[in-house]
Amino acid sequence: MFDVAIIGLGAAGYTAAVYTARYKLSTLIVGEDEGGMGVTAAEVGNWPGEIDIKGPDLMDNFKKHATSFENVTHKQARVESLKQKDGGFSITYQNGETDDAKTLIIATGSNKRHLGAPDEEKFSGKGVTYCATCDAFFYKGKDVAVLGGGDSAVEGAAIAAQVANKVYLIHRRNEFRAEPFWVDEVKKKDNVEYVLERNVTEILGDERVTGVKLDKEFNGSDTINVDGVFIEIGSIPSTALAEQLGCEIDERKHLKVGADMATSVPGVFAAGDVSSGSNYFAQFATAAGEGSIAGNSVFTFLQAEGSN
Amino acid sequence: MFDVAIIGLGAAGYTAAVYTARYKLSTLIVGEDEGGMGVTAAEVGNWPGEIDIKGPDLMDNFKKHATSFENVTHKQARVESLKQKDGGFSITYQNGETDDAKTLIIATGSNKRHLGAPDEEKFSGKGVTYCATCDAFFYKGKDVAVLGGGDSAVEGAAIAAQVANKVYLIHRRNEFRAEPFWVDEVKKKDNVEYVLERNVTEILGDERVTGVKLDKEFNGSDTINVDGVFIEIGSIPSTALAEQLGCEIDERKHLKVGADMATSVPGVFAAGDVSSGSNYFAQFATAAGEGSIAGNSVFTFLQAEGSN
Numbered sequence: 363m364f365d366v367a368i369i370g371l372g373a374a375g376y377t378a379a380v381y382t383a384r385y386k387l388s389t390l391i392v393g394e395d396e397g398g399m400g401v402t403a404a405e406v407g408n409w410p411g412e413i414d415i416k417g418p419d420l421m422d423n424f425k426k427h428a429t430s431f432e433n434v435t436h437k438q439a440r441v442e443s444l445k446q447k448d449g450g451f452s453i454t455y456q457n458g459e460t461d462d463a464k465t466l467i468i469a470t471g472s473n474k475r476h477l478g479a480p481d482e483e484k485f486s487g488k489g490v491t492y493c494a495t496c497d498a499f500f501y502k503g504k505d506v507a508v509l510g511g512g513d514s515a516v517e518g519a520a521i522a523a524q525v526a527n528k529v530y531l532i533h534r535r536n537e538f539r540a541e542p543f544w545v546d547e548v549k550k551k552d553n554v555e556y557v558l559e560r561n562v563t564e565i566l567g568d569e570r571v572t573g574v575k576l577d578k579e580f581n582g583s584d585t586i587n588v589d590g591v592f593i594e595i596g597s598i599p600s601t602a603l604a605e606q607l608g609c610e611i612d613e614r615k616h617l618k619v620g621a622d623m624a625t626s627v628p629g630v631f632a633a634g635d636v637s638s639g640s641n642y643f644a645q646f647a648t649a650a651g652e653g654s655i656a657g658n659s660v661f662t663f664l665q666a667e668g669s670n
Numbered sequence: 671m672f673d674v675a676i677i678g679l680g681a682a683g684y685t686a687a688v689y690t691a692r693y694k695l696s697t698l699i700v701g702e703d704e705g706g707m708g709v710t711a712a713e714v715g716n717w718p719g720e721i722d723i724k725g726p727d728l729m730d731n732f733k734k735h736a737t738s739f740e741n742v743t744h745k746q747a748r749v750e751s752l753k754q755k756d757g758g759f760s761i762t763y764q765n766g767e768t769d770d771a772k773t774l775i776i777a778t779g780s781n782k783r784h785l786g787a788p789d790e791e792k793f794s795g796k797g798v799t800y801c802a803t804c805d806a807f808f809y810k811g812k813d814v815a816v817l818g819g820g821d822s823a824v825e826g827a828a829i830a831a832q833v834a835n836k837v838y839l840i841h842r843r844n845e846f847r848a849e850p851f852w853v854d855e856v857k858k859k860d861n862v863e864y865v866l867e868r869n870v871t872e873i874l875g876d877e878r879v880t881g882v883k884l885d886k887e888f889n890g891s892d893t894i895n896v897d898g899v900f901i902e903i904g905s906i907p908s909t910a911l912a913e914q915l916g917c918e919i920d921e922r923k924h925l926k927v928g929a930d931m932a933t934s935v936p937g938v939f940a941a942g943d944v945s946s947g948s949n950y951f952a953q954f955a956t957a958a959g960e961g962s963i964a965g966n967s968v969f970t971f972l973q974a975e976g977s978n
Contacts, residue, residue, distance in 0.1 A: 641967070647958040
């Protein structure tokens, strides 16, 4: 039985592992997607100490750090279920195998929000994607639409503009809530067209995406022809596994945590985008901060239990 | 008038500056000690992504990042006072000069706690120091005492043992609350002697330190002869400047902040060791997390004020 199992291979999980490793706890860190949401950041400019680093490179540094400790077991696997058991918790994977741990740190991050438009799922992977910065490269010389007004959307438009022929940035409001840094980066591009105060009501296409339909006309038409649609309209905390344990969810659908990152279930802690911590500000820096606190809290919890 | 003035040149302050810079706010970052408490860490093993880095090098990376933005003004100066003024705050330096800013981020960190022993101040800098890892190098081949049982003390003993002839690790309890990583590192040294359940009641010496007096005999004597005494018994949040503005202090003497790192005074935010955030867990990672939140909150505050 591990002292702690960390569910999630993102910034919060890897940081927690560095801490529990240094506390000399036997640590399992497991998840499906290495690097979590962090790998979707094309350019990271706000991880302190690194003026400019690619998300996948930063996450690779995190992973190397966490796995540099001999008391850390790193596993890439899809966790199907979490259950309470005597003296701790049991983790069941998609392939039926299991692991046990005395404590858990839920660092499952979040998933991209879907638009809910007709045919959205049908065209998923056939022109519809949920990570502009990951997939823009496949649309070299083509026309694409980016939907949304936050950091991911505006950064996505800036990155897509580097390779695409034309980028339509479609946003339901008339201003962006993204970092001004990225808003300025988009302004510098001459191949980005702003389609503001418009919603996409339908994804158009046959085998693949050929366009989007708008709720209001734009330049005399309610459709825009594009080969790709990048949907970047926010994310939803991945709380499903924690909910299996009965962890309380707050009004914003995040895992409710205290200052020590403890959830409502004793022995279960949370860190990163899935949690209600850090004023809901989902950043590499806050994920790291929360991961360190969760690691410390697990150590304190096990010491109090006398089980370590 | 700057949009924001960040008081403190440590991990929290520099991270806040990276964020306010990217929000395109005119940013002043000012403090007396470059790198803050971060430079006192000889070896940093828990900054995610860096398996092993020296504190001063890490803080230098932070500074380079923050000062890479043209809208950031970096100033090394001792702040004497902070005052409210029309539309913001006024900062007065020791040399009488002033700066103005619409908002403040207090990132003044903490100061090392003093023992309160007779002659402690007299021998300060003459054998008594408050940073084992900074000063151990000056005690090559000598005998030294490290006082305390937390991370700084135990790390300090491990570092001092690399250069000193003998290290006495004097702690009032019989176990250490330091990270097990550092406790193990000390155990590996054969020139560290544990002096547990003892308090130092007096610093002995003439022109310079010659020893310490204990409250209980150790190996048949109540004195230990040493050339250096490293006092590492914790730290006290540096709240004096914020208190001039009337910012509320909590029961643990930290600046009381909400989830958004706002203090009780509108327009004044806090981050890092000085704040009550992050479950009082003072780490590089938590300082960075809080700095990012404070930067974001300043941006939101100024937008709401319509003053930006």
